[in-house]
Amino acid sequence: MKDDSSSATLADSLRSELNRFSEGEKLPSSRTLVERFGVSPVTVTRALAALAAEGLVVTRPGSGTYRARTGAVRAARPVDTSWQQVALTAEDQHAEPAPRVVDASAITATLAAPPPGVIPFNGGYLHASLQPxxxxxxxxxxxxxxxxxxxxxxxxxxxxxxxxxxxxxxxxxxxxxxxxxxxxxxxxxxxxxxxxxxxxxxxxxxxxxxxxxxxxxxxxxxxxxxxxxxxxxxxxxxxxxxxxxxxxxxxxxxxxxxxxxxxxxxxxxxxxxxxxxxxxxxxxxxxxxxxxxxxxxxxxxxxxxxxxxxxxxxxxxxxxxxxxxxxxxxxxxxxxxxxxxxxxxxxxxxxxxxxxxxxxxxxxxxxAPAWPRHLRAVAAGLAERRDAMLAALHHELPALAPARAPAGGYQLWLRLPDGADEAALAGAALRSGVAVAAGRPYFAAEAPAPYVRVSFADTAGTSEITEGVHRLAAACAETGITAVT
Structure with a gap:
């Protein structure tokens, strides 16, 4: 089988060989199939996806692909979704109409690139060094x-x-x-x-x-x-x-x-x-x-x-x-x-x-084989940046440092002291050379307290994060927010 063989042809070959495996038995790895049939990893992925869609195999991420147990497949009962007919047509006849408000300001604030020299603690995407x-x-x-x-x-x-x-x-x-x-x-x-x-x-x-x-x-x-x-x-x-x-x-x-x-x-x-x-x-x-x-x-x-x-x-x-x-x-x-x-x-x-x-x-x-390697690199890069931001906050702004370190994601949610002006802090931070997101746009109604969100995803590394927190501390001092507990 050559490199240009279709995934459908490979699926046919694998389908004809499934009887060699017991129900629940693990099939050869994707790498083995690539080498045996002389096809690309994507062709193997698509062929296995076709078999999975037919209920012939079960793919378990991180484990491998297994021949499906026919009894288990038959036992999977259709989900009763009849309740959706009510949910999709029910309307509250007594509700007051809500005005259509098209306001993208909170989104554009995170999408806009900060001015040159400003450290982006407001971003929501990975830094170029973390992108594949x-x-x-x-x-x-x-x-x-x-x-x-x-x-x-x-x-x-x-x-x-x-x-x-x-x-x-x-x-x-x-x-x-x-x-x-x-x-x-x-x-x-x-x-x-x-x-x-x-x-x-x-x-x-x-x-x-x-x-x-x-x-x-x-x-x-x-x-x-x-x-x-x-x-x-x-x-x-x-x-x-x-x-x-x-x-x-x-x-x-x-x-x-x-x-x-x-x-x-x-x-x-x-x-x-x-x-x-x-x-x-x-x-x-x-x-x-x-x-x-x-x-x-x-x-x-x-x-x-x-x-x-x-x-x-x-x-x-x-x-x-x-x-x-x-x-x-x-x-x-x-x-x-x-x-x-x-x-x-x-x-x-x-x-x-x-x-x-x-x-x-x-x-x-x-x-591609590079995909799981990329995800591991992202995990390591985000963890390193998270730890650097937490360490810098504990050093510069211990009163704002969160008590629990997140196990994933790319941001920290910082509770400001009662009475603090988060908008003024965000403005002062920008003047100091670091962009942060004020907390008010994250609430559908009145906010219970002032907050800012700081992101570490779009930063070049730990040294930039340390400098960014230092600039944020200067902004806190300018707006009268205490740096100690």
């Missing part, structure tokens, strides 16, 4: 040479890429496959599609408090009414979520269970099923923004909520932009039941489809 520039260039070059690379793709996305996102999400065998995945133009596009699909104009949408300002901007631009639900160090508080559903009749809850932006909180194990049960009892959807799954600092991660969802409650949003490059705008929505048809229709109306060359390049990237 060579791997991206190689992936784009290989994708451009692929036959049909410039043809129109399926509206829902390339099947092998959808299968990859499905495998990454995990879940019981047979419950999440390519049919439950819609490829999107990044996480922000996915979030916009989800909110437009799930909530009619004028309706309430529950959000964590504080939360990602981009979600608030999308909701308000769609004429929705964001209702805050407080979080603590273990994520959203279930009792307050239940109260909010009861008080508002909301049908949507937006959350970030892993390395929440801006607090860095991880939803505690004991709260996961409780949150899903509360939402299901309310006949509501949970939009899970899993933006930081590939931004861990090392160590095991909990599975996404969608992997534990027995009712089709979770609409899962993920993206490859954060761990790669701002310009690799490829993400996915995972959903089960009739809601997927609405999600697909809204994306088609808004943007038709994600360009095929970008999807092909993404497949080349995540299927």
């Amino acid at each position: 520039e060579r791997a991206l260039a190689a992936a784009l070059a290989r994708a451009a040479r692929r036959p049909g690379a410039w043809d129109r793709p399926p509206l829902e996305g390339l099947t092998p890429l959808r299968a990859w996102f499905a495998r990454e999400a995990g879940g019981p065998a047979g419950t999440i496959g390519p049919a439950q995945v819609l490829v999107t133009a990044g996480g922000q596009s996915a979030l916009t599609t989800a909110l437009h699909a799930l909530a009619p104009p004028g309706s309430p949408v529950l959000v964590e408090s504080p939360t990602y300002p981009g979600a608030l901007a999308v909701a308000r631009a769609a004429g929705l009414r964001p209702v805050p639900v407080p979080v603590d160090e273990d994520g959203v508080r279930p009792e307050l979520l239940a109260d909010a559903f009861a008080a508002t009749g909301a049908r949507v809850f937006f959350c970030q269970p892993l390395f929440q932006n801006p607090t860095g909180a991880v939803l505690a194990p004991g709260r996961r099923r409780e949150i899903l049960a509360i939402a299901h009892a309310a006949g509501a959807f949970v939009i899970e923004d899993d933006f930081a799954r590939r931004l861990g600092h090392g160590g095991p991660l909990p599975p996404p909520l969608v992997a534990d969802d027995p009712h089709g409650t979770v609409v899962h949003v993920s993206s490859l932009t954060k761990p790669t490059s701002p310009s690799l705008r490829v993400g996915a929505i995972i959903a089960r039941g009739p809601v997927m048809e609405r999600l697909r229709a809204i994306q088609v109306v808004d943007s038709f489809f994600v360009p095929r060359p970008l999807q092909e390049a993404t497949l080349e990237l995540v299927g």
